[in-house]
Amino acid sequence: MKSFFVLTLKIMYTMKKRFIFLITIMFSLFITSCRYDFILPVPVVPVTGDVSFATQVAPIFSTAGKCTSCHKTGGQSPDYTAANAYASIVPALVNTASPADSRIYTFAGPATSTHSWKKLSAAEDAIILQWITQGAKNN
Numbered sequence: 001m002k003s004f005f006v007l008t009l010k011i012m013y014t015m016k017k018r019f020i021f022l023i024t025i026m027f028s029l030f031i032t033s034c035r036y037d038f039i040l041p042v043p044v045v046p047v048t049g050d051v052s053f054a055t056q057v058a059p060i061f062s063t064a065g066k067c068t069s070c071h072k073t074g075g076q077s078p079d080y081t082a083a084n085a086y087a088s089i090v091p092a093l094v095n096t097a098s099p100a101d102s103r104i105y106t107f108a109g110p111a112t113s114t115h116s117w118k119k120l121s122a123a124e125d126a127i128i129l130q131w132i133t134q135g136a137k138n139n
């Protein structure tokens with residue numbers, strides 16, 4: 001009888017060890033099975049140097065019809081096609097005294113947009129901001 005009791009205790013003891021072992025394995029599987037997909041904000045390369053309206057700003061609107069698919073001559077105003085973009089944007093949509101408040105920067109900007117259509121990328125918005133900061137020149 002005594003030996004049976006000891007045996008039962010021994011079995012329980014080893015089972016407990018196994019149980020703890022099993023729990024440990026399951027827990028580590030649970031921990032390692034988690035995938036952490038951090039969505040990092042796209043770093044915006046600071047825009048340095050003179051920004052040209054003709055070669056850097058205007059193409060943002062017209063490349064692949066990003067904005068000009070709607071904002072074109074005879075379409076939705078403002079007209080952003082290369083020939084008319086400058087006249088459409090300056091002075092109506094820029095605020096050289098407070099560049100970050102310019103409508104062309106905020107209206108379709110990724111962070112501030114209320115524009116329900118296409119948005120600018122952060123990099124494109126940064127180019128536009130720099131161009132306005134430099135006086136929104138027709139260069």
Ligand code: HEC
Nearest residue numbers: 066067069070076078103104107108115116117118119120
């Ligand atoms: C699918 C059509 C469409 C596309 C593409 C589009 N827009 Fe627009 N946009 C509109 C419409 C429609 C309005 C009128 C206001 C509104 O509904 O948001 C507008 C208004 C605007 C205004 C306000 C003009 C004002 O006089 O206040 C700005 C600025 C603007 N869009 C910028 C852009 C930029 C920059 C792009 C490209 C990244 C773009 N839009 C692409 C349809 C479009």
